[in-house]
């Protein structure tokens with residue numbers, strides 16, 4: 341959990357980071373931090389909360405602002421927005437962590453000036469948002485692109501997957517949790533020559549190809565701790581190009597894809613700065 345107080349990446353007044361524990365501990369720590377910051381810096385105008393999902397984003401729903409059904413212990417059905425509003429009487433913007441990061445990248449990072457891009461994070465889990473004209477794509481709920489099912493060659497990769505809902509979906513096979521469960525180490529620890537690198541690149545290339553076919557984004561931003569492993573991004577570009585080129589324009593999707601599949605402009609702060617961008621939008625009236 342990362343909390344920031346400020347008005348943008350160049351104006352961070354206070355910051356606090358701590359591990360995600362049970363909801364009462366986490367939410368109390370976060371709201372205490374904001375109350376302390378108000379004493380120090382004056383009134384906070386609005387609050388943005390970018391949460392792991394799944395969450396209810398429908399403002400007319402009785403469970404708006406709740407984390408819904410999650411494997412994270414103690415977090416199912418927790419009313420995050422209600423908790424914040426009970427403690428601090430402020431406007432609250434609420435979205436998924438990946439939509440938040442996408443908004444941050446649109447405002448200040450690699451998505452600036454783009455009409456349509458995908459933000460994907462590959463960390464403990466895998467999630468992603470589609471940002472259209474600056475707004476996250478929503479439907480009945482929010483996209484869950486980490487749970488698509490990639491081709492799983494069980495001879496090459498007999499690992500059954502770790503997703504509690506689907507087993508060998510993308511998150512089940514290619515998330516940080518899956519990598520550690522399969523090889524007892526992270527990509528970085530295993531090194532670029534270990535077979536984990538090509539396997540991981542193949543699964544993420546599958547996602548990039550699917551996104552390309554379905555959304556036709558101008559860019560795919562790949563963030564998160566796993567995606568930052570040295571050598572992974574170039575391997576994902578290469579495998580994506582192999583997967584899609586020849587069908588879509590080689591001019592657009594061939595060669596290196598250096599400007600197409602990119603790292604976040606805001607680095608590992610995309611999520612936290614995204615929540616700040618969400619709050620800022622409330623204040624500026626562009627939410």
Ligand SMILES: [Zn+2]
Nearest residue numbers: 487503506509
């Ligand atoms: Zn899954």
